[in-house]
Amino acid sequence: MSLDVSVPDPPELEAHDPNEYEDAEVVGDTDYRRDELEQFLREGAWERAFEQWAAETDIEADTFDIIVDLEMIDRFDFFWDSYAERVGYHAPGIPEDWKEREYHPDIDSWGVASGINAAMTELGQVVCDVLKDEYIDWETEYEAPDDLPDF
Numbered sequence: 001m002s003l004d005v006s007v008p009d010p011p012e013l014e015a016h017d018p019n020e021y022e023d024a025e026v027v028g029d030t031d032y033r034r035d036e037l038e039q040f041l042r043e044g045a046w047e048r049a050f051e052q053w054a055a056e057t058d059i060e061a062d063t064f065d066i067i068v069d070l071e072m073i074d075r076f077d078f079f080w081d082s083y084a085e086r087v088g089y090h091a092p093g094i095p096e097d098w099k100e101r102e103y104h105p106d107i108d109s110w111g112v113a114s115g116i117n118a119a120m121t122e123l124g125q126v127v128c129d130v131l132k133d134e135y136i137d138w139e140t141e142y143e144a145p146d147d148l149p150d151f
Contacts, residue, residue: 010046
């Protein structure tokens with residue numbers, strides 16, 4: 001299946017501590033390099049990743065309209081995790097209490113809500129993969145502690 005929609009603008013990355021997210025953990029001090037990642041997104045990484053994701057996603061245009069209505073794309077966060085030498089991300093999602101909160105009138109089942117959450121996670125991962133594989137050539141200088149045993 002394929003989603004035939006226009007590529008939205010990439011998210012603007014704001015300074016957040018990734019450890020505040022439930023779905024991300026960054027060890028040690030790091031430079032999250034959001035400015036550079038945001039530049040890569042603007043230079044084509046976002047479009048490339050979005051098109052790859054759209055070609056493979058199971059969601060349909062009406063479900064994508066919900067994502068647009070809720071401005072979920074704008075709430076993505078991408079950051080560099082130098083310890084793990086990877087691009088980390090936080091994907092926005094539909095909260096568990098979506099029904100009680102009347103979150104969006106077109107979300108009428110757990111299937112729609114969980115489908116959106118899964119799609120946002122998949123998009124986030126595709127963006128990370130494209131950034132890491134095609135744009136990032138940073139080398140992390142990791143220095144082992146002096147007290148490691150000799151083998």
